[in-house]
Amino acid sequence: MRARTPRHAAVLAVTLAALGLPIVAVPAQAAATAAPAPPPRTGFETSRGDRWTTEREETEFLDAVDRGSDRVTVRTIGTTKQGRPLRLAAIGGAGGGVGAGAGAGTGAGTTVLLVCSQHGDEPSGREACLTTVRDLAYAQDPQTRRFLSRTTVLVVPTANPDGREADTRGNGDGVDINRDHIALKTAEARTLAAVIRDRRPDMVYDLHEYGGTSPYYDKDLLALWPRNLNTDAHVHDEAHTLSESYVRPAAGAVGFSSGVYGIWTDPLTGKPLKQVAGDGQERILRNTVGVKHAVGLLVETRVEALTEAEKDDHARNQRRRVHTQLVALRGAFAYVEERRGPLLAATAAARHRGFADRGPVLLGGADNDPAEPGEIIGDPPCGYLLDRAQYAEFGDELALHGVTVRRDGDGGFVPLRQSARALVPLLLDGRASYRLTTGQPMEVC
Known part of the structure; x- marks a missing residue:
């Protein structure tokens, strides 16, 4: 991993500011001349975090974003066993539109895939993904427009709609989708596999939540790269850099604590005590995508309220969870912007090495x-x-x-x-x- 330097910290801070979210304000001149409709808001936003966005609200929200911006296309790419749609939103132009065929996103541009709430009872990532689609679609600042001119951001806002509706970890059949990326028995995992095959993302960012164990395992944010030993060495190192030099520092820059997923640490020294999760099994998405030559990262926000204010107000707790996801995601976008060359070089070389x-x-x-x-x-x-x-x-x-x-x-x-x-x-x-x-x-x- 490349060591963080004062210069790197300064560059990261500038890049984070340039790619800050939310970024939905309409310039005054444009408002005066075109009087555009205001950007849509999620149910989570309108309730100020009191409740999660419903399935109907998600549909209406994505339809409104699709209509309101020529920068985004939303398409149904699959259907769950219970008949709910699996949607893919594409923002930016580097890899072509959502309907592009195999090989799209493999040119000079970078393709990033966000997979949100594979586990239905972990909704904060979904909320962060929905607002990110909107914010990128409506952004007018030159930094974000430049970012999107070289980047296609693909988003599966709800990777497990049946589980989200039931507030369960598994899908409608009780299957953990994040243990099905080899067997591909579920409609949800099959749909994600097709997206990864056809769009060949350079980075796959997988948003989750976790239940902590205080005081050994209770950070605001945890992250983990592909640990599978078949991951190309350069792809592995880029994923490690993404986590340790960008995503976790982005969280720390605004006061959130962070750690490595699956590792209990001593609360006084910070030294690792034991590993309780986060192995290298290939059927887990962060490992599957590593073997498939994409820079993968699992991120997890803490569910439990630790402060008295959060314990007294569940909306405050839920806002913190979503805010943590958004801040970490800004770090991931900063990584893409600053390390676009090494990222593309690593994934391209890995895809050819097997021959x-x-x-x-x-x-x-x-x-x-x-x-x-x-x-x-x-x-x-x-x-x-x-x-x-x-x-x-x-x-x-x-x-x-x-x-x-x-x-x-x-x-x-x-x-x-x-x-x-x-x-x-x-x-x-x-x-x-x-x-x-x-x-x-x-x-x-």
């Missing part, structure tokens, strides 16, 4: 937990053969993951020599914990 890589594939471990000998495929096969039944059952999932399959009669051959090289054994090797199926390893192609 030439001959190194091992790791089936376990993490960046802070070396893989055991039995978790290392030291000499990977050249590919895996699927029979007719396997291909019929899992061909769609492989396609959603963007994995290349060479049809072989009624079955298929999945070569390792492809962009998704490290992902293939995680999906098809008999030793992988979350595999789709067990393919036949082939030593000669």
